[in-house]
Amino acid sequence: MGPHMMAQVPHNLPAEPNRFVGRARDVAELSALVHEERVITLSGVGGIGKTRLALRVAARAMPGFPDGVWLVELARISRPALVVNELAEVLGVRDETPGRLLDGLRVRLRAARTLIVLDNCEHLVERCAELVAELIAECPGPAFLLTSREPLRIPGELVWRVPPLELPDDHHPDAESVLLFVERALAAGARGVPGSMDDVVRLCRALDGLPLALELAAARTSLLSPGRIADRIGDRFRLLTTGDRTAPARQRTLLATVEWSHDLLTPGERVLLRRLSVFAGLFDLELAERVCADGGILRGAELLDLLSALVDKSLVLHPGAAGRYRLLETIKQYAAERLEEAGEAAQLRDRHLRVICEELEQCYGADSLNRGMPWAAIKQAFTRGRSLLDDCRAAVDRAVESGQPVLGLRLASTALAIQAVRGDLGESVGWHERLLALDLSGMPPELVAVANGGLAYGLELGDELARAEELIVRAVEEQKRHPYTHWLGINYCVALTVFFRRGKSKEALAYLDELEAAATDHDDLFNLATVRIAQLNLALFQGRLRQAQRYGEEALAIARKTGHHWTLARALTHLGAVAEAAGDLETAMFHHASALPLLADMDNRIELARCHTKIARVAAGLRDFATAGEHVAAGLALSMQTGQRRGIVRALMALSALARAQDDIEGAVSAAAAATALREAIGQFGAPGRVQELLALARARLGEGRVALLWAQGMKQMPEEVAARALDRARSGAAAPGPAGSSALPGLRYDGLTGRERQVAGLLTRGMSNRAIALELVISPATVARHVANIMEKLGFDSRAQIAVWAAKHGMDAERT
Amino acid sequence: MDERIVMVDPDTGLKLTEEQLDERSAMATVQLRRRGVRAGDTVLICLPVGADLMIATDAVIAAGGVACPLPADLDVDTLRSRIRESGARVLISEAPRALEAADETRVRIVMGVADLGALPPYPIRRDFCTQSDRIERRSSGD
Numbered sequence: 001m002g003p004h005m006m007a008q009v010p011h012n013l014p015a016e017p018n019r020f021v022g023r024a025r026d027v028a029e030l031s032a033l034v035h036e037e038r039v040i041t042l043s044g045v046g047g048i049g050k051t052r053l054a055l056r057v058a059a060r061a062m063p064g065f066p067d068g069v070w071l072v073e074l075a076r077i078s079r080p081a082l083v084v085n086e087l088a089e090v091l092g093v094r095d096e097t098p099g100r101l102l103d104g105l106r107v108r109l110r111a112a113r114t115l116i117v118l119d120n121c122e123h124l125v126e127r128c129a130e131l132v133a134e135l136i137a138e139c140p141g142p143a144f145l146l147t148s149r150e151p152l153r154i155p156g157e158l159v160w161r162v163p164p165l166e167l168p169d170d171h172h173p174d175a176e177s178v179l180l181f182v183e184r185a186l187a188a189g190a191r192g193v194p195g196s197m198d199d200v201v202r203l204c205r206a207l208d209g210l211p212l213a214l215e216l217a218a219a220r221t222s223l224l225s226p227g228r229i230a231d232r233i234g235d236r237f238r239l240l241t242t243g244d245r246t247a248p249a250r251q252r253t254l255l256a257t258v259e260w261s262h263d264l265l266t267p268g269e270r271v272l273l274r275r276l277s278v279f280a281g282l283f284d285l286e287l288a289e290r291v292c293a294d295g296g297i298l299r300g301a302e303l304l305d306l307l308s309a310l311v312d313k314s315l316v317l318h319p320g321a322a323g324r325y326r327l328l329e330t331i332k333q334y335a336a337e338r339l340e341e342a343g344e345a346a347q348l349r350d351r352h353l354r355v356i357c358e359e360l361e362q363c364y365g366a367d368s369l370n371r372g373m374p375w376a377a378i379k380q381a382f383t384r385g386r387s388l389l390d391d392c393r394a395a396v397d398r399a400v401e402s403g404q405p406v407l408g409l410r411l412a413s414t415a416l417a418i419q420a421v422r423g424d425l426g427e428s429v430g431w432h433e434r435l436l437a438l439d440l441s442g443m444p445p446e447l448v449a450v451a452n453g454g455l456a457y458g459l460e461l462g463d464e465l466a467r468a469e470e471l472i473v474r475a476v477e478e479q480k481r482h483p484y485t486h487w488l489g490i491n492y493c494v495a496l497t498v499f500f501r502r503g504k505s506k507e508a509l510a511y512l513d514e515l516e517a518a519a520t521d522h523d524d525l526f527n528l529a530t531v532r533i534a535q536l537n538l539a540l541f542q543g544r545l546r547q548a549q550r551y552g553e554e555a556l557a558i559a560r561k562t563g564h565h566w567t568l569a570r571a572l573t574h575l576g577a578v579a580e581a582a583g584d585l586e587t588a589m590f591h592h593a594s595a596l597p598l599l600a601d602m603d604n605r606i607e608l609a610r611c612h613t614k615i616a617r618v619a620a621g622l623r624d625f626a627t628a629g630e631h632v633a634a635g636l637a638l639s640m641q642t643g644q645r646r647g648i649v650r651a652l653m654a655l656s657a658l659a660r661a662q663d664d665i666e667g668a669v670s671a672a673a674a675a676t677a678l679r680e681a682i683g684q685f686g687a688p689g690r691v692q693e694l695l696a697l698a699r700a701r702l703g704e705g706r707v708a709l710l711w712a713q714g715m716k717q718m719p720e721e722v723a724a725r726a727l728d729r730a731r732s733g734a735a736a737p738g739p740a741g742s743s744a745l746p747g748l749r750y751d752g753l754t755g756r757e758r759q760v761a762g763l764l765t766r767g768m769s770n771r772a773i774a775l776e777l778v779i780s781p782a783t784v785a786r787h788v789a790n791i792m793e794k795l796g797f798d799s800r801a802q803i804a805v806w807a808a809k810h811g812m813d814a815e816r817t
Numbered sequence: 818m819d820e821r822i823v824m825v826d827p828d829t830g831l832k833l834t835e836e837q838l839d840e841r842s843a844m845a846t847v848q849l850r851r852r853g854v855r856a857g858d859t860v861l862i863c864l865p866v867g868a869d870l871m872i873a874t875d876a877v878i879a880a881g882g883v884a885c886p887l888p889a890d891l892d893v894d895t896l897r898s899r900i901r902e903s904g905a906r907v908l909i910s911e912a913p914r915a916l917e918a919a920d921e922t923r924v925r926i927v928m929g930v931a932d933l934g935a936l937p938p939y940p941i942r943r944d945f946c947t948q949s950d951r952i953e954r955r956s957s958g959d
Contacts, residue, residue: 785843
């Protein structure tokens with residue numbers, strides 16, 4: 001693999017905030033081990049440097065993981081159930097049906113050569129153990145590198161105990177710990193440190209070589225000399241006021257250092273630090289101010305100075321200096337304890353809930369759909385809203401435990417807009433259910449109705465139609481008694497879908513008329529566009545093509561007026577479907593191709609995959625096979641990446657259509673068989689008519705027996721294998737029927753063996769023991785053993801017998817010295 | 818190959834032949850190297866007297882390492898100071914006391930007897946349909 005490949009490995013590793021010091025051998029060994037082991041856990045106490053080491057190793061190992069290196073930070077979540085969500089989020093897997101994310105992950109990871117770094121597993125160790133054990137059993141591709149105070153204790157886990165940095169001694173005054181301290185002290189602007197090396201050595205020993213303790217101490221060297229710090233911290237160990245006195249020494253050392261650093265803070269800095277612990281992950285200055293400042297002991301105007309002071313003291317991190325801050329996990333825990341101790345926890349978490357709720361509503365209230373904002377502004381608000389999801393989780397937890405359904409449900413409803421556009425509603429269903437289980441007696445009925453509507457939306461996507469119908473009807477009927485809001489419009493749309501899916505077209509049509517009237521009266525363009533699209537679908541279903549087209553054009557005009565790309569893309573794809581039905585493939589191609597960049601820009605990968613597949617079908621109809629192949633491949637790859645099996649089914653059916661258009665009936669049957677098998681596996685209904693028609697044609701052309709065989713093979717094979725083969729055939733114009741030649745096994749190299757090793761290998765074919773070989777070659781048995789191990793390593797064998805067989809095959813048994 | 822017996826386990830009476838010793842220590846050598854043991858490294862071995870101890874010792878030497886035996890009956894504090902003095906990166910043991918003593922030292926990897934053999938193969942499921950699909954389809958009765 002050339003260096004140009006390295007740059008292409010996708011990853012989400014952060015840039016290193018400062019120079020990485022020491023651990024050269026550990027990094028080298030671990031970088032090799034991640035390619036051999038499936039699960040490596042870096043274990044050790046907080047502050048020992050597990051995360052930095054893991055990130056370093058992951059970055060070094062990148063060239064060996066062509067499908068990416070992904071960091072999943074678990075410190076920001078508190079509920080075991082969310083580990084899967086977090087992993088899916090990072091890997092770009094979307095919820096196919098709510099609650100089934102894990103299936104999507106399996107699809108995504110099955111064949112992917114990826115390294116997944118799960119950082120800070122300790123508080124979720126049981127769930128992580130289950131999940132990792134399951135994924136390595138079912139997916140041969142991925143390797144896991146974890147950091148955790150406790151190992152997972154699963155079979156196949158290699159536990160790597162991370163030691164502190166090396167301490168100086170008489171022979172090595174420049175040990176790792178000294179280098180780290182001096183490096184950071186100089187970066188903090190300290191002078192005179194190189195002149196007091198004896199004190200530095202004393203301090204490094206007192207701090208046990210713990211990297212975090214060294215960083216905290218070094219951050220103070222612009223004001224205190226290393227000798228003073230060593231004296232003061234020495235006192236600390238005797239006076240430790242918090243924590244468990246029986247904890248391991250390293251943990252006590254760290255705690256004492258954190259406590260020392262904390263006690264040196266000004267009162268204002270202390271207040272801010274403890275209050276910042278309410279944030280789930282990254283936060284910016286504005287949020288920090290709105291949550292933490294109170295106009296009394298902490299004023300908004302001084303916040304920036306205080307925050308900068310905490311960054312200087314290494315207590316708050318400012319990664320990438322992009323205006324976003326966060327607390328290291330160890331510090332966050334300490335700060336959270338101080339918040340409890342100060343009696344401010346409940347108050348601050350309430351404020352966090354309220355601020356996050358307001359901020360999200362500001363970004364993405366339902367009315368933003370009709371504000372006529374330029375798309376760039378809508379997108380920016382959307383990105384901002386998405387970055388708040390970690391804090392939303394913490395806020396929903398607070399709303400549930402403190403019994404505040406109003407704020408909680410306002411938050412959940414607003415977040416729904418963000419989650420829905422991404423096609424990811426599983427978590428939203430959970431939030432709504434927990435919040436709706438609270439005492440709602442003090443809540444305005446129209447708000448409860450909106451929340452019920454939100455829950456129904458998620459349930460509909462999860463195919464729980466009966467429950468969804470009951471809830472959505474109640475939600476709509478209640479809201480009709482109150483002034484019109486966009487929520488009512490959205491709930492009408494959910495109700496339409498539920499009714500149509502349950503075959504209740506009379507009810508659906510009644511609601512459609514009501515919605516059309518209400519949306520028109522209130523100039524609710526977003527929902528009016530939805531009305532037109534629903535009317536289009538209805539007309540299309542009834543074969544009234546000209547009318548369908550008129551509805552589509554109206555939807556498109558509305559979408560252009562609102563400037564909302566989501567509406568625009570939906571109008572375009574539906575117009576494309578109408579053109580397809582009318583047999584006007586050029587127009588269909590034009591509409592679908594116009595929708596494609598809009599969907600790509602929104603990062604709605606599920607709809608994007610669907611759009612690629614549609615383009616492929618239309619292109620196949622236009623006999624533009626190159627374009628068809630390209631788009632079906634893109635759609636398939638996206639569906640694999642996002643773990644969407646329905647998308648894979650669609651891509652396989654498009655491939656079948658493409659093969660048929662190219663007169664490759666065998667390929668068409670195989671792809672249709674694979675699609676049918678997968679469709680049955682996920683319990684989805686398909687279009688049996690289309691498949692039956694294909695099979696009838698195939699039987700007439702190829703004969704009953706051949707078709708039966710192809711069908712059985714296609715049903716049994718892996719969908720991606722069938723797809724890859726079909727794509728190859730499509731690209732080569734179906735010129736070469738018959739199975740592709742099996743690739744030859746890569747030849748084993750044996751020219752890498754030394755002369756001595758070849759001799760030993762030769763003697764092994766005679767079944768000789770190490771002792772006997774030693775006598776024969778006049779060397780020691782230990783040397784023979786070393787040669788044997790070298791040979792095994794070079795050839796990748798794990799028994800002496802394998803060497804003997806191999807050596808005999810390569811004629812080494814006949815070799816003589 | 819000659820059936821020379823190199824050791825009889827005092828507790829179980831199981832015999833270790835020369836062939837078995839060669840085979841198992843070769844495998845163990847590969848596993849030690851895979852975990853980073855290089856020429857000149859000290860490897861601590863805290864195993865009861867028996868075949869495994871012999872295999873582990875041979876393997877460490879074959880890997881070019883220095884085998885450093887630790888008596889399993891020492892108390893935790895003594896074990897810990899011995900481990901610290903050795904500066905070893907790898908410890909071969911299954912004794913709970915030795916494992917505990919390895920905390921707060923510079924040992925990176927603790928290998929059990931099983932780790933000296935071949936790695937267990939991972940079961941790999943070959944189909945696309947997942948466990949929850951099957952459960953759901955069965956319970957929905959279609």
